[in-house]
Amino acid sequence: MKTVAVIGGGITGMSAMHYLQKFANEENSEINLILFEKDAQLGGKMTTVERDGYLMEVGADSIVARHSSVQPFIDELQMQDDVVYNATGVSYILRDQKLHAIPVESVFGIPMNLNALAESTLISEAGKKALEQDLLKQEVPFTLESSVGDFLTYYFGDEIVQKQIAPVLSGVYSGDLFSLTIGATLPHLLTYKKEFGSIMKGFEANKEFYEKSAAKKFISFKNGLISLFDRIEATLENARIEKETSVTAIEKVENGYRIETDRHEAIIVDEVILTTPHQVAQKVLADEALNQALESLQTGSIITVYLAYDLPNTVLPADGTGFIVSSGNDIDCNACTWTSKKWQHTSKNEKLLIRMFYKKNNPKFEQFSKMSNDELVEIAKNDCRKGLGITEEPSFVEISKWMDLMPIYNLQHKQAIQQLEQIMNEKYPKLHLAGSSYYGVGIGLCIQNGKEIAEKIIKG
Incomplete structure (x- = not known):
């Protein structure tokens, strides 16, 4: 029987546990699962606190509904009746001590059409006229590794990027727009430009999709995001979950990997999914060959x-x-x-x-x-x-x-990941780096990452 250890009880680790069990059952194969989590509670950066009649998400506050991995995951866990959606309403940008409504028909502050542009009270007439470049400039001197700030400024002009788009996008991705890549933020915008000759025309062609998802953009649960982890834990069979247990070292041995913790004797497992932040991965693997790539994240x-x-x-x-x-x-x-x-x-x-x-x-x-x-x-x-x-x-x-x-995800992120993958494939077969440090910061992307690695382990 194959033994798989998952390190980290956040969304990537717990989705990997769910799908390891699911795929093993579908393949009629036996598998022994063990998860190590350093905290007393599962969830990682998805943590719910209740106090005096209030429910507070002290990490991530919701899940983006439209990611393709999200709804199937909820359905498989039979949590449909627990889902709640955000109230629809206006988001504002505070500038010069005034609240300016972000136009409804916009995505991360990017106008989807000329009506949304006209509604903006932040942008001057000259700034609005600059968006004509989206229609006039047909060349596309950008790739997915280009700066999303440079890309948007090239076609929309500086004013709307600085006043309306950057505050929103930088808030979502916690970084400078000119240091973030198109691929790590809004890759579909590059596709729109190439296919339709205009970003806004691309939005218009996909209007039905955005209208359908506009009212229910974000998902949570009646008892908070933590209930997602409670449900996954309750549905796991033949799985051992060790909470308040920190992994201190992972060593490659002849028959797999030796895992040391601060609470138990070392164990030997066949495969490992390491979903911790990259700083923890660097510490537990303690391999100089990995340091340069890990430190560049x-x-x-x-x-x-x-x-x-x-x-x-x-x-x-x-x-x-x-x-x-x-x-x-x-x-x-x-x-x-x-x-x-x-x-x-x-x-x-x-x-x-x-x-x-x-x-x-x-x-x-x-x-x-x-x-x-x-x-x-x-x-x-x-x-x-x-x-x-x-x-x-x-x-x-x-x-x-x-x-x-x-x-x-800065401009060097993809190169660092490629370097990591090469070293891991050569030196650490069957040890999988996973999670938001590497393959996507959104919860939907983390679920997808956990699923893909689980499928690789079970189905080969």
């Missing part, structure tokens, strides 16, 4: 602050779900989500719950990272006062810090 950090208020949701704009901060503001956060308005299930008493985001690309982030929690609370309260006019004291706050754990 880039990460970001984020601090988030939840503030719960004994106020009704109606104190905020009725049609809104949050704002992203652009330049020219006397406010410190990168973004603000009106959680109790965007996700109704997060506030049982329909009281206001707000989440502030402070990211590594924030000019003051180094200063914030050294602050005490009390100091961070004062920063967040001040941002609520300046950005939303809320002067009341919060009933409680919840702070979370994810330091150097948010993968950023």
Whole structure:
């Protein structure tokens, strides 16, 4: 019987466990599964906290619904009745102390048509006219490895990129638009340009897809994202899950791999799926040959602050779900989500719950990272006062810090991954690097990554 060890109980690791079992059952093959998770709770960066009638996701807050891996995964786990969707509403960009609505018919601030462009209150007439280049410039001097910032500026002009697109995209991918590749962010835009001669014409040709997914863009669950992990764990058979157990070393031996932990005697397994952040992989493998590629992988950090208020949701704009901060503001956060308005299930008493985001690309982030929690609370309260006019004291706050754990796919990412894959294939057959450090930061991509590796192991 083959024994497979999965290191890390985040979404990649748990989806790999699910699909290892599923494919083994379909192939009528026996398999012994073991998972090691350093924390007391599964979930990784998908962590739910309940307090005083509020439900707070202190890591990722939702799953992008339209990724092809997501719905089948939910169906297989029979969690359809637990799914909740985000409330539809307007997202804003805060600039010059004013809230500007991001046009509804836009994707990450990118207008899908001329109507969406006309609706923008952020862009001057000259800036709007610059988008004609999307129709006039037919040449495509870009590849998937080109900067997405350079690509969008070339066809749309600098103003809309800087004022409307960059605040949104940089927020989603936690990086500088000009250091992120097209392939790692919006690869379909390159396809649209090549096939239709225009990015906006590409959106128009795929209008039905975007209209269908617009109302239900994001998914969560009635009891929070953590319930996804509870369900996977409950459905696993013949699987051993070791929580509060850190893997300290992985060594290649004649019959597979020797895994050492801080709690048990070493075990020998046939194959390993290593889903931890790349810094942990570097430590447990301790191989100089891998260091250069692993050290070139880039990460970001984020601090988030939840503030719960004994106020009704109606104190905020009725049609809104949050704002992203652009330049020219006397406010410190990168973004603000009106959680109790965007996700109704997060506030049982329909009281206001707000989440502030402070990211590594924030000019003051180094200063914030050294602050005490009390100091961070004062920063967040001040941002609520300046950005939303809320002067009341919060009933409680919840702070979370994810330091150097948010993968950023810079222009060198693909080359580093190719180098890693070559070394792994040569020196570590049947040891699989997986997860957001390498193959996609979105939850849907992580599910897909876990599934693909499981299929490779079981079906060969």
